[in-house]
Amino acid sequence: MKPTRFIDLVPHIVLIVGVLIFAYPIYVTLIGSTWDSGTIGRGGLPLWPGGQGMVNYAQAWAGEAGERALYTPVRTMMLNSLVMALSIAVGKIAISILSAYAVAFFRFPLRMAFFWLIFITLMLPVEVRIIPTYKVVADLGLINTYAGLAIPLIASATATLLFRQFFLTIPDELLEAAKIDGAGPVRFFIDVVLPLSRTNIAALFVILFIYGWNQYLWPLLVTSSGDMETIVTGITKMIGTGESANDWHIIMATTVLAMLPPVAVVVLMQRWFVKGLVDSEK
Amino acid sequence: MATVEIRNVRKSYGPVEAIKGIDIAIQDGEFLVLLGPSGCGKSTLLRMVAGLEGITGGQIAIGGRVVNDLDPKDRDIAMVFQNYALYPHMTVFDNMAYGLKIRGIPKAEIRARVDKAANILELGRFLDRRPSQLSGGQRQRVAMGRAIVREPAAFLFDEPLSNLDAKLRTQMRVEIKRLQDRLGITSLYVTHDQVEAMTLADRILVMNHGVAEQIGTPLEVYQRPASLFVAGFIGSPPMNVLDGRIDDHGEVVLVPGGQRLPLPQPRPTDAGRPIKLGIRPEHLAVAAEGFSIEVELVEALGADTVVYGRLPDSETLLVRMAGIPTVRERDRLTVTPQDGALHLFDAVTGRRVE
Ligand SMILES: Nc1ncnc2c1ncn2[C@@H]1O[C@H](COP(=O)(O)OP(=O)(O)OP(=O)(O)O)[C@@H](O)[C@H]1O
Ligand SMILES: [Mg+2]
Numbered sequence: 001m002k003p004t005r006f007i008d009l010v011p012h013i014v015l016i017v018g019v020l021i022f023a024y025p026i027y028v029t030l031i032g033s034t035w036d037s038g039t040i041g042r043g044g045l046p047l048w049p050g051g052q053g054m055v056n057y058a059q060a061w062a063g064e065a066g067e068r069a070l071y072t073p074v075r076t077m078m079l080n081s082l083v084m085a086l087s088i089a090v091g092k093i094a095i096s097i098l099s100a101y102a103v104a105f106f107r108f109p110l111r112m113a114f115f116w117l118i119f120i121t122l123m124l125p126v127e128v129r130i131i132p133t134y135k136v137v138a139d140l141g142l143i144n145t146y147a148g149l150a151i152p153l154i155a156s157a158t159a160t161l162l163f164r165q166f167f168l169t170i171p172d173e174l175l176e177a178a179k180i181d182g183a184g185p186v187r188f189f190i191d192v193v194l195p196l197s198r199t200n201i202a203a204l205f206v207i208l209f210i211y212g213w214n215q216y217l218w219p220l221l222v223t224s225s226g227d228m229e230t231i232v233t234g235i236t237k238m239i240g241t242g243e244s245a246n247d248w249h250i251i252m253a254t255t256v257l258a259m260l261p262p263v264a265v266v267v268l269m270q271r272w273f274v275k276g277l278v279d280s281e282k
Numbered sequence: 283m284a285t286v287e288i289r290n291v292r293k294s295y296g297p298v299e300a301i302k303g304i305d306i307a308i309q310d311g312e313f314l315v316l317l318g319p320s321g322c323g324k325s326t327l328l329r330m331v332a333g334l335e336g337i338t339g340g341q342i343a344i345g346g347r348v349v350n351d352l353d354p355k356d357r358d359i360a361m362v363f364q365n366y367a368l369y370p371h372m373t374v375f376d377n378m379a380y381g382l383k384i385r386g387i388p389k390a391e392i393r394a395r396v397d398k399a400a401n402i403l404e405l406g407r408f409l410d411r412r413p414s415q416l417s418g419g420q421r422q423r424v425a426m427g428r429a430i431v432r433e434p435a436a437f438l439f440d441e442p443l444s445n446l447d448a449k450l451r452t453q454m455r456v457e458i459k460r461l462q463d464r465l466g467i468t469s470l471y472v473t474h475d476q477v478e479a480m481t482l483a484d485r486i487l488v489m490n491h492g493v494a495e496q497i498g499t500p501l502e503v504y505q506r507p508a509s510l511f512v513a514g515f516i517g518s519p520p521m522n523v524l525d526g527r528i529d530d531h532g533e534v535v536l537v538p539g540g541q542r543l544p545l546p547q548p549r550p551t552d553a554g555r556p557i558k559l560g561i562r563p564e565h566l567a568v569a570a571e572g573f574s575i576e577v578e579l580v581e582a583l584g585a586d587t588v589v590y591g592r593l594p595d596s597e598t599l600l601v602r603m604a605g606i607p608t609v610r611e612r613d614r615l616t617v618t619p620q621d622g623a624l625h626l627f628d629a630v631t632g633r634r635v636e
Binding site: 171174178181182187196 | 359384
């Protein structure tokens, strides 16, 4: 059975090499966050942990002045990012699932027109409509608010298509059985559609949370005060134009902290996923 | 418990008329089977009774109350679907209890009713399971349990057994029969399986292309089929149909090939009329004279044997004999119909000629 062995081996090697390539920068960041700025500044970052970890993280978290500049504390930026990412994920899921429910289960005039209208928003991500959106948000006085950060990003029902496709796989008989059992549209939605969509919702939540967390351009435009800074924009602002002026040890600690919530969401939701997959209920 | 009256009910999908005026009054506690080939409109009719499909014309009354404009939930019916339609994320208990919960029935009573139904259907052990953890037959029983706990005026079944294998189907058929005897709830049951129809029904409504070809007890439908369609649909193997002509005295039927078959009573008014002659395979028996056939194929079914014979004019004649085969292919055989086994149908309309 030599050939099979060999064939088994190749993908493993490819995967391991891939993991190493992806993991290396993260490793460097982790290590970097445990050395003092002097060591990093000299350009000879060792590949083993240093002793400054606690100090660096405490400094980044609380936002005490670095050696060269004053930053928004990570705890503030994390909170801002968290509020934005959660609002976007929850808001988008709520809007999408409701509109998909309408489009998939009800007959009403211009149903397909509405569906396409929703669908077209897929072609208009924030970057494309950023100037008119900025104008609207500014006129509404939402600059430097959570609403201003989140609402324009919620206002597209990109997940509608996904939910609609899933709803179309729910057999008509289930709806009819519910009708005979006496469930109206709202009850059917809450008692049957929502529980059946659990795994879809979990998957989307992961995707949308990370999408929201990683937003860069929009928060950059719509926030100007330090205490509305999100962590992704915050990190880039820490990196000055001239290399020597950067507190690399704090930047790296901040970066590591910025990675934690998305990682946590993926890990937590993954358990839901698997659970949903194991007791497959259809 | 209630009567169900269907009065000249019609259904159109755009220009297509799926149900072309059906009339039947189903008595309290009666088990009516809607039987017909695929696409004849059985489900459509049932779904109109359920309220899942609008009624284009006519009236449906359940328990004396016209329900045309009522929602399904207000019609006091329960339905069992072909693919069970159980809520996949709910336990067996919750599946059965859901309709009762919505109706605001007290918890203790829900518990009692579900337990009772589970008892009748032997589902007690499965109450905490999800549908995905049950076999097909068990799922179908849960679907019936969901109907029973509602204690409705009428049960509606749409081919509830057609997703089950043959053995289970027989078993469930018996169970449904027993259930019906015990609960005595008016039932409408859609099937295209004639055995289900014959064994379950108090009366059968045979449908074809949206019209009722015949309404009658299983034996009436078998013994006196109202049309060639019913004759061909009920009975297995199907009835033999030969072209014939009543002779000029109205006393015998002439069949091509020279056979003369005496009519039970003379019909002078029909003298010379062309006719379709139906004879059931089980009503043909070997005799000294009669149809002479050459055996083409012998099917031994164990309890009986079906012989495919060819008449001199090359038409096929099926004969069903009791027991194991006594003839072989290429044998010559003479068979004749038993007394009173001739069915006459109009050559043009296919309606039964009495
Ligand atoms: N929504 C619809 N739109 C148009 N035509 C329909 C619709 N539903 C059913 N029909 C037509 O009505 C006729 C009857 O359909 P129905 O489902 O009642 O048949 P059935 O007797 O139940 O057949 P089966 O045994 O295959 O279930 C069919 O010819 C079908 O094509
Ligand atoms: Mg059908």
